[in-house]
Amino acid sequence: AQELPLPKRTRIFTVVNQKGGVGKTTTAVNLAAALAQAGARVLVLDLDPQGNASTALGIDHHADVMSTYDVLIDGEPLAAAIAISPQSDRIQVVPSTIHLAGADLELAGMERREHRLREALDAHLRDLGEPPHYVFIDCPPSLGLLTINAFTAATEVLLPIQCEYYALEGVSQLLDTIGRIQAHLNPKLDVSTVLLTMFDGRTLLSRQVVDEVRSHFPEQTLEAVIPRSVRVSEAPGYGQTVIAYDPNSPGALSYREAAAEIARRGAA
């Protein structure tokens, strides 16, 4: 396995794009797996009621398990809801359950409704002798209160962009929202990382999207680009990331490259 520099302080990424199907969950779980393989301790928080990140990391998320719902709504300590991924004992997961589907509405009537995840995560990290090096928060495809909680808790935004028509559609709205978060809730939030997903080198469109995104986000866009590959889409069906499912496939390789860039940038 490759050796990567480890950050001195926990880096907390929120993986966000209000469009569905752009590769948020795939990115969150595969970067987590790649970084864990390279020696990092990683915590994944599943904030999507669909629970796809939990599934891909082999974590049970039927309605009765403790989840991010219990943490956000009932104020349960985060540690009480942590499960260990069977893929690696360095990957901890707080799963989501279907209860989370109503959480945006429930949060709307609560006190400190934008801060609940940050407060839970702060309290958790403060108590740990060996805190995680990375936290990845997998967001639902919306800019509702769950995603706002993720923005407030995070230090960095990771924006996956699919190499498809209308790739940048919605991105300016997303950046407006992030601007408001920075002004009112979390001045330290940094849009540090953009990752191009589902690239198909045979199409002109894919190459055009890459150029367009790189000119929009010259600093943030990673060199690594994730190819469209069936192995990536098959892996969750086996409760696995592609890193575990087919480590030498192009998808696994490019997620390891992306993870290495993220680790080296953080060390710089």
Ligand code: ADP
């Ligand atoms: P989001 O979380 O943004 O909704 P997902 O990560 O769930 O997006 O990806 C949407 C679908 O595309 C899933 O079925 C996933 O398996 C598939 N997918 C994601 N990345 C790739 C890829 N690089 N190649 C092929 N399929 C992919």
Ligand code: MG
């Ligand atoms: Mg998802």
